[in-house]
Amino acid sequence: MHEFALANDIIETVSARVAPDLSKVSGINIDVGAFSGVVADSLDFGLRTILADKNFPDVKINITEVPTVARCECGNDYSLKEIFESCSVCHSFNRKLISGMDVIIESVELVEE
Amino acid sequence: MVKKTVEISAREHNDLIAAENRKHFFDHGIFAVNIIGSPGCGKTSILEYTVNHFNETFAVIVGDVKTALDSDRIIHAGHSNAYAIETGGGCHLTAQMIKEKVGQMETAAIDYLFIENVGNLVCPSTFDLGEHLKIAVLSIPEGDEKVRKYPALFLRAAVVLINKVDLLGFMDYDIERVKEDCRAHNSKVKIFETSVKTGQGLDAFFDYLREQRRYF
Numbered sequence: 287m288h289e290f291a292l293a294n295d296i297i298e299t300v301s302a303r304v305a306p307d308l309s310k311v312s313g314i315n316i317d318v319g320a321f322s323g324v325v326a327d328s329l330d331f332g333l334r335t336i337l338a339d340k341n342f343p344d345v346k347i348n349i350t351e352v353p354t355v356a357r358c359e360c361g362n363d364y365s366l367k368e369i370f371e372s373c374s375v376c377h378s379f380n381r382k383l384i385s386g387m388d389v390i391i392e393s394v395e396l397v398e399e
Numbered sequence: 400m401v402k403k404t405v406e407i408s409a410r411e412h413n414d415l416i417a418a419e420n421r422k423h424f425f426d427h428g429i430f431a432v433n434i435i436g437s438p439g440c441g442k443t444s445i446l447e448y449t450v451n452h453f454n455e456t457f458a459v460i461v462g463d464v465k466t467a468l469d470s471d472r473i474i475h476a477g478h479s480n481a482y483a484i485e486t487g488g489g490c491h492l493t494a495q496m497i498k499e500k501v502g503q504m505e506t507a508a509i510d511y512l513f514i515e516n517v518g519n520l521v522c523p524s525t526f527d528l529g530e531h532l533k534i535a536v537l538s539i540p541e542g543d544e545k546v547r548k549y550p551a552l553f554l555r556a557a558v559v560l561i562n563k564v565d566l567l568g569f570m571d572y573d574i575e576r577v578k579e580d581c582r583a584h585n586s587k588v589k590i591f592e593t594s595v596k597t598g599q600g601l602d603a604f605f606d607y608l609r610e611q612r613r614y615f
């Protein structure tokens with residue numbers, strides 16, 4: 287359950303970088319990449335548990351699963367959900383994964399004063 | 400309600416500490432290696448072998464959920480510079496744990512740091528510790544489907560050790576397919592077939608480490 291550790295880091299990051307006062311946060315939107323190694327449901331559960339523990343049970347957590355995007359040696363960009371999907375143009379596996387490998391805090395919703 | 404777009408990596412908290420570790424290692428000339436694999440694949444055995452055959456100065460950190468048994472094995476193998484991190488239930492090491500441990504260590508005279516991560520193919524794979532090389536260890540008795548089942552690790556590992564090759568004759572294990580699977584995840588992956596029983600592949604692995612340290 288490394289999702290729990292990641293959930294902790296996300297809350298740390300939101301309070302360090304976006305909203306030191308978590309009571310101002312009404313929602314957190316997160317993108318989970320296909321090959322991030324993170325299970326979206328577990329992350330969701332971790333975040334809700336930690337926020338409830340800190341007495342902020344009303345923060346809305348919205349997790350979007352995004353595909354991983356590869357750039358092939360032929361120049362073609364293609365998205366993949368399965369690692370054994372080769373390039374849709376030339377069928378090569380020589381590629382660089384350029385996005386969707388990570389978990390991103392996409393945006394934070396704040397209550398207005 | 401205002402929506403503030405931030406686009407910050409969820410890993411930032413860990414990655415900032417990992418970057419500090421990496422700088423510390425660089426400043427001290429330490430080449431750091433993060434070793435990841437299932438329980439029983441042979442991580443500690445490889446490190447015991449390393450103690451006796453890798454003629455360089457190094458330290459070892461062993462992460463385990465509970466007990467310091469594995470770091471004791473390294474010490475018994477004749478190496479005093481070994482440390483345990485007990486995660487107390489945690490399924491992976493974090494950059495913070497490494498930072499704290501390295502702070503207590505004598506690092507002035509070492510050229511390499513080997514970190515045995517908690518035995519697990521999922522959780523350790525995405526937590527950067529500040530290492531220069533992420534190594535995945537597979538072993539023959541685990542079966543030949545591990546690479547397909549754990550893409551997060553094999554996408555990130557620069558090196559794969561296929562260990563216990565002395566057992567190849569006893570099992571149905573398609574090693575060529577395993578290598579192909581590794582390359583499908585990372586076309587630049589460096590693969591070594593190793594055995595702690597016979598020593599196969601380990602000298603080549605050590606030479607590779609020396610070469611990598613020269614350019615890190």
Ligand SMILES: Nc1nc2c(ncn2[C@@H]2O[C@H](COP(=O)(O)OP(=O)(O)O)[C@@H](O)[C@H]2O)c(=O)[nH]1
Binds near residue numbers: 439562565595
């Ligand atoms: N036959 C064989 N056994 C090995 C090899 N490497 C490790 N082992 C055995 O595998 C078991 C688990 O090894 P260990 O190093 O504790 O695995 P760890 O959990 O990954 O640290 C031990 O009984 C080792 O003796 C190898 O190359 N060949």
Ligand SMILES: [Mg+2]
Binds near residue numbers: 515
């Ligand atoms: Mg071990």
Ligand SMILES: [Zn+2]
Binds near residue numbers: 361
């Ligand atoms: Zn292509």
